[in-house]
Structure formats: structure tokens, C-alpha cells
Amino acid sequence: MSQPYVTEEQAAMTAVRRASQLASSVFNKLVKAETLTKDDKSPVTIADFAAQAVISTILHNAFPTDLIVGEEDASELRSPNNAEEREMRERIISLANEALTSELMLGDNPTWGIGPGTAKSDSEILDAIDRGNYQGGSQGRMWTIDPIDGTKGFLRGDQYAVCVSLIVDAQVHVGVLGCPNLQKNPEHPEEGNGCMFVAIRGQGTRQMTLSGSNPTFVKIPPTNSPESLFLLESVDPSHSSHSFNSTVSNLLKITQPSVRMDSQAKYGSLARSGGIYMRMPTGAGYKEKIWDHAPGSIIIEEAGGVVSDSRGEPLNFGLGRTLGDNFGVIACGKDTHSGVLTAVQQALQEEKSKA
Numbered sequence: 001m002s003q004p005y006v007t008e009e010q011a012a013m014t015a016v017r018r019a020s021q022l023a024s025s026v027f028n029k030l031v032k033a034e035t036l037t038k039d040d041k042s043p044v045t046i047a048d049f050a051a052q053a054v055i056s057t058i059l060h061n062a063f064p065t066d067l068i069v070g071e072e073d074a075s076e077l078r079s080p081n082n083a084e085e086r087e088m089r090e091r092i093i094s095l096a097n098e099a100l101t102s103e104l105m106l107g108d109n110p111t112w113g114i115g116p117g118t119a120k121s122d123s124e125i126l127d128a129i130d131r132g133n134y135q136g137g138s139q140g141r142m143w144t145i146d147p148i149d150g151t152k153g154f155l156r157g158d159q160y161a162v163c164v165s166l167i168v169d170a171q172v173h174v175g176v177l178g179c180p181n182l183q184k185n186p187e188h189p190e191e192g193n194g195c196m197f198v199a200i201r202g203q204g205t206r207q208m209t210l211s212g213s214n215p216t217f218v219k220i221p222p223t224n225s226p227e228s229l230f231l232l233e234s235v236d237p238s239h240s241s242h243s244f245n246s247t248v249s250n251l252l253k254i255t256q257p258s259v260r261m262d263s264q265a266k267y268g269s270l271a272r273s274g275g276i277y278m279r280m281p282t283g284a285g286y287k288e289k290i291w292d293h294a295p296g297s298i299i300i301e302e303a304g305g306v307v308s309d310s311r312g313e314p315l316n317f318g319l320g321r322t323l324g325d326n327f328g329v330i331a332c333g334k335d336t337h338s339g340v341l342t343a344v345q346q347a348l349q350e351e352k353s354k355a
């Protein structure tokens, strides 16, 4: 019998590859070329929408009855208010079509709405974006799409990730992360950037190039001493608490500086090089989104790690578009998780007693 979820994995890889190429080309054409002012967020908006259209089109053609939870929705594109907004919409549609109609590669299936001659109409592209409007839930099959995760990293030319997962009955079964700016091999930077992490439940985590070549299984390396430990955290201090992390770091007697990285590239990096990904809320109110953690969580679990909230509870992907109340996220190797949880509980107590 063939392995389960192989077609799902292949469709997700095709979608992530095409969307990653699109994002890199938007960066090279619009951001690097410095045709925009520093605060102009339009390149990332264009790339976000176009990439979601590409991923959603492929997943819908491959699995027409599956539901999709995508970060973006097309309502603001449907009624442009001025020439600038009309131009942006046209750019999004033409970029999405460019990515969908490029030549077929190994693993691509022409019935997925891709390849030369498959250009979509404007309304088909907008409908594809809006197909990501499912509200989520605990039953049945649903895909998550974060077309560009780490938008700030994308604009800086740092890390970002194209993220897709398949959730069945609230459990993640397939996760794919495209990381165009992540080193293929941190020990050999000369090999260049661009990798994809792929996991199917029960079948391990693999790293490969964005085109799917050189797949190798990755495992979180064991931590033999506090000297080999380090924290992985967001660059943006408003996304997770750096000060809480430094308390935990002290409690764990960590001597290495924290590694700051945007996006779910943190999960990919952890799966192959280790570390402790700590994401504690900076304040009340923000709810973590399922598309920000579903692909990364299976990539960690299949690489031999554990992902939990700060109480040690598993993340619940069946509550809707968010993970519900924000109790933070902790991801690391199995051998370190209980020690990290103890330190987190202690740090929370210390914070409480100071308040």
C-alpha cells in the first residue's frame, strides 16, 4: 500500500515552491531595486495576496472539497478606490498567473491548474484568495496557508517563510515550509540559501532544496550540556517577550546568546540545528494564528521534538482560526522540554511576585 498523504505532500510542495519563487522575485524586483520608500509595505502586500492565490489554486484543484484557512482575504482588492489600488490588483493577478503558468517540474501535476496555458481570470484569482476564509474547527480536513510569514523579515531581506499545512480532525498531518533566505547548510554557507522543510505524520522531517532535490532526514540534535543550549526568538520584541526569555535563559544557565530570526524559519532551523524556540506573549489580547504554528509544529515533532504551550499542553488546532487564549509556545528537543517547562513556570512565578 502506498504511504498516506503522499499526494497531499506533493501538492503542498508544488504550491510552496511556486509561491516561494514568486516571493523572491517580488523582493528582487520591488524591494531590492529600491523603487519604494522605506515604509512602503506594498511589495509585501502584493506578494502576500499573489502567493495565497497560487497556493489556494493548486490545493483546490488537487483537493476540491477540502477547506482552507488562509491569512489573507481579497475584499479590499475587489473594490479598488483609485488608480494606485487598481494597479496593485493588476500586479497581483499577473504575478499569480506568472507563477501558476510557469513550466511544469518533476512532481507537478497538470490537473492542479498549473503549467503553460492555464492563466486564470481576474475573478478566479480573487476567488482563490477568498477560498481561505474558512473559520476552522475540530473536524474534517482543512489546509492552512500563510503565504508570507515574517513580513518584516521579508522586507529587510532576512528570514521569511511560505507555510502550508494539512490538518485533519484538529491534528496536523502534513507541513511544508519554504525558506528562500535560509542557508542550505549552516556549516557550509558557501552552498547558498533556499530550503524547504517537509513533514508527514509518522514519516519524519526532511530538508531539501526549494525545487525538491537532495532530500535528507533531519533530527533535532541531542543537548548534552547547558553550553550547547540557546534560545530561538522573534526579531520583533512586540511578537514575543525578549525579557521573559532572558529570565528563562538565566534559569537554564544558558551561556550562548539568543538567535533572533523572523518567521517559521525558526522551526526549520530548530529541526536541523537544535535550540529552544520560546514565544511568550508580550501582553494580553493577541491570539496566535493556526497558520503561524501548524506547519512548524509537525516539522518539530517529526524531527523528534515537542511543541507545547507554556503549561506543557499541546497546541489546539481545532478551535478556529486561532489557538485560543495565548499561553505562548515552547518548541525544543524531547530531552530538554521538561527542564524548559520547569524554568518557564519558575519565571512566571517570579514575574507574578514582582507585579
Ligand SMILES: Nc1ncnc2c1ncn2[C@@H]1O[C@H](COP(=O)(O)O)[C@@H](O)[C@H]1OP(=O)(O)O
Pocket (backbone or CB within 6 Å): 149, 150, 151, 233, 234, 235, 236, 238, 239, 240, 261, 262, 263, 264, 281, 282, 286, 292
Ligand atoms: N502581538 C503579537 N504577538 C505575537 N505574534 C504576533 C503579534 N503581532 C503579529 N504577530 C505575528 O507574528 C508572526 C511573526 O512572528 P515572528 O516575529 O516570530 O516572525 C506573524 O505571523 C505576525 O502576524 P502578521 O503576519 O499578521 O504580522
Ligand SMILES: [Mg+2]
Pocket (backbone or CB within 6 Å): 146, 148, 149, 150, 291, 292
Ligand atoms: Mg505569519
Ligand SMILES: [Mg+2]
Pocket (backbone or CB within 6 Å): 071, 146, 147, 148, 149, 150, 151
Ligand atoms: Mg503572513
Ligand SMILES: [Mg+2]
Pocket (backbone or CB within 6 Å): 071, 151
Ligand atoms: Mg500578515
